[in-house]
Amino acid sequence: MKALPTPPAPPAWAVEESHRRVVLLLNHVLQQEPQAMERLARQKGRVVLSQWRDFTFKVQATPAGLLDLAPADATADLTLVITDESPFAIAQALMQGDKPKVRIEGDVQLAAEINWLADHVRWDVEEDLSRILGDAPAHLLMQTGRTFAQALQQFVGKRAAPSDTASGTAA
Known part of the structure; x- marks a missing residue:
């Protein structure tokens, strides 16, 4: 390759x-x-x-x-x-x-x-966004981002965990 x-x-x-x-x-x-x-x-x-x-x-x-x-x-x-x-x-x-x-x-x-x-030290992204977009849209945008990050974290966690089928020992 x-x-x-x-x-x-x-x-x-x-x-x-x-x-x-x-x-x-x-x-x-x-x-x-x-x-x-x-x-x-x-x-x-x-x-x-x-x-x-x-x-x-x-x-x-x-x-x-x-x-x-x-x-x-x-x-x-x-x-x-x-x-x-x-x-x-x-x-x-x-x-x-x-x-x-x-x-x-x-x-x-x-x-x-x-x-x-x-x-x-942490960046309060939602506070900065609320100054531009307003409180409700900033909160919605951040909640959507957190949901996406959680889904990505679960996906990464599943990919990192060894799988029984990957080793050829299916249950």
Whole structure:
């Protein structure tokens, strides 16, 4: 079986723009949690590098307790490498409420703060949607999304569980 050709790398400007959009989203979520911003402000100037496969994302904590893109030549104080190669394995872990497997290198205190953020900061999507669509449509849209996510989680769970018929021992 032939492997699919890898798509060409996106242009540098598109990568940088997508990183800027992710930083905007992260900052939007952080601004809803004052304690998260306080914790991040204590780490001002510290750089976190996240990697998965060929994808890298480097951010720096600001004095305001938000994030900004780190300069390309900035040395990372903390490196987080997602070790699962399969996007499906990562999605499955997330659907089950787990974190993907990550190798952590660098500053322990910064790692503890990032872990706290990952455990305690959540995006209230429904609240944001209600500002645009109104309360009832936002609630309906989110309920539909939750139903879809539950169905997908059940499907993934069934696919991950070993099947008696798959091993040739039908009951």
